[in-house]
Amino acid sequence: MTVYTASTTAPVNIATLKYWGKRDANLNLPTNSSISVTLAQDDLRTLTSAATSESFEKDTLWLNGKEESLTNKRTQDCLQDLRGLRNQLESQDASLPKMSQWRLHIVSENNFPTAAGLASSAAGFAALVVAVAKLYKLPQDMSELSRIARKGSGSACRSLFGGYVAWEMGEAEDGLDSMAVQVLPQEAWPEMKAAILVVSDVKKDTPSTQGMQLTVATSDLFKERITSIVPKRFVEMKEAIENRDFPRFAEMTMKDSNSFHATCLDSYPPIFYINDTSKKVIRLVHSINAFFNETIVAYTFDAGPNAVLYYLEKNEEKLFAFLYKLLHQVKGWEPKYNKEQLNGFINTFENQYKDKIEFFIDPELYQGITRIILTRVGPGPQNSEECLIDQSTGLPK
Numbered sequence: 001m002t003v004y005t006a007s008t009t010a011p012v013n014i015a016t017l018k019y020w021g022k023r024d025a026n027l028n029l030p031t032n033s034s035i036s037v038t039l040a041q042d043d044l045r046t047l048t049s050a051a052t053s054e055s056f057e058k059d060t061l062w063l064n065g066k067e068e069s070l071t072n073k074r075t076q077d078c079l080q081d082l083r084g085l086r087n088q089l090e091s092q093d094a095s096l097p098k099m100s101q102w103r104l105h106i107v108s109e110n111n112f113p114t115a116a117g118l119a120s121s122a123a124g125f126a127a128l129v130v131a132v133a134k135l136y137k138l139p140q141d142m143s144e145l146s147r148i149a150r151k152g153s154g155s156a157c158r159s160l161f162g163g164y165v166a167w168e169m170g171e172a173e174d175g176l177d178s179m180a181v182q183v184l185p186q187e188a189w190p191e192m193k194a195a196i197l198v199v200s201d202v203k204k205d206t207p208s209t210q211g212m213q214l215t216v217a218t219s220d221l222f223k224e225r226i227t228s229i230v231p232k233r234f235v236e237m238k239e240a241i242e243n244r245d246f247p248r249f250a251e252m253t254m255k256d257s258n259s260f261h262a263t264c265l266d267s268y269p270p271i272f273y274i275n276d277t278s279k280k281v282i283r284l285v286h287s288i289n290a291f292f293n294e295t296i297v298a299y300t301f302d303a304g305p306n307a308v309l310y311y312l313e314k315n316e317e318k319l320f321a322f323l324y325k326l327l328h329q330v331k332g333w334e335p336k337y338n339k340e341q342l343n344g345f346i347n348t349f350e351n352q353y354k355d356k357i358e359f360f361i362d363p364e365l366y367q368g369i370t371r372i373i374l375t376r377v378g379p380g381p382q383n384s385e386e387c388l389i390d391q392s393t394g395l396p397k
């Protein structure tokens with residue numbers, strides 16, 4: 001039996017201008033354009049291998065070692081589009097193996113908790129689409145493939161690119177113009193770093209899809225958000241990124257996170273994604289920025305309580321003087337930073353800042369946080385030499 005395989009990695013992306021609301025739930029067409037930063041894959045990535053063979057009996061997915069059904073509509077929509085494109089190639093060249101007719105085996109591993117508000121679905125669907133496109137040797141570019149990933153999960157379309165990415169909402173009813181484009185490659189603004197404060201890695205209460213449908217149907221504030229606030233912010237945030245203007249970018253990121261969570265609260269019945277720990281982080285970030293009289297750090301929250309803090313490398317010492325002081329008990333600092341560097345953060349805090357602080361610092365903050373993930377802006381999907389599928393059996397290794 002001949003088994004064809006292809007593998008790829010894909011990154012997580014965290015929106016700085018949030019996608020919240022669908023105008024077409026079937027095609028995952030959004031009510032607003034959005035912007036995100038793609039994160040480095042050392043800490044957060046999906047590795048997916050796809051295989052096909054005439055002898056496979058059914059489409060199967062093994063996710064983190066467990067067999068899962070591939071029959072859910074979103075995945076089938078992605079696979080149907082990919083098979084359609086492969087079919088076009090096969091009809092132009094009769095010598096090609098008829099992969100479009102064969103079943104697929106997909107094996108995928110996330111190197112971080114799945115379904116914990118860490119955007120696993122974004123990396124997961126991006127990797128799935130890219131792996132199968134590679135297997136099928138499709139000529140489509142990343143923006144074209146992003147339209148397919150979008151059908152798996154809206155935010156997944158942004159994980160097809162590295163750096164700073166926009167998802168243009170588009171207007172067409174069939175969604176052909178609703179896709180991701182790169183605003184700026186990672187190399188153009190490599191100083192962007194991210195600290196993820198994992199507040200809870202349990203599965204969230206209200207899934208994004210359900211949450212946004214409720215917001216669209218019931219929130220009055222939401223109408224204002226999509227008609228006047230976000231369209232303006234989309235243009236301004238792209239500009240801030242192109243100009244590498246961190247304070248502007250940071251302010252809009254925080255405002256947009258707050259605006260999105262306000263529409264959640266304005267939904268009826270209300271949806272609560274952020275919790276008391278998240279609110280303490282919000283206060284802390286504003287206090288730190290006020291202390292330095294400069295916006296050096298921004299927070300943003302997705303559909304859960306985890307905080308993602310964006311900051312520039314040059315301000316790390318200033319920020320970590322506070323963060324490490326408050327969260328040194330939390331795991332995730334080592335091995336990224338050695339003892340000497342970590343002591344340095346404490347010394348900066350004790351010697352330079354401690355006596356000047358006029359705001360309340362909650363010494364118990366660490367209790368609400370399970371770990372910190374220290375990462376930065378990163379590239380898009382990468383070819384992987386590692387294959388998770390045994391070429392002789394077509395099954396997971």
Ligand SMILES: Nc1ncnc2c1ncn2[C@@H]1O[C@H](COP(=O)(O)OP(=O)(O)OP(=O)(O)O)[C@@H](O)[C@H]1O
Pocket residue numbers: 046063108109110113114115116117118119120121122123124125127128207208302303304
């Ligand atoms: N590697 C993967 N390959 C294929 N599908 C995946 C993969 N990882 C996650 N998924 C799909 O995404 C689902 C999790 O999505 P969900 O939106 O609940 O969580 P999340 O993406 O971690 O959180 P959020 O979207 O709020 O950031 C999984 O149940 C699975 O169906």
Ligand SMILES: C[C@@](O)(CCOP(=O)(O)OP(=O)(O)O)CC(=O)O
Pocket residue numbers: 014015017018019020028034121152153154155156208209301302303
């Ligand atoms: C708050 C968000 O993270 C919402 C992400 O929603 P999803 O992309 O997970 O939703 P579906 O399209 O229904 O799969 C904001 C964002 O990533 O832009």
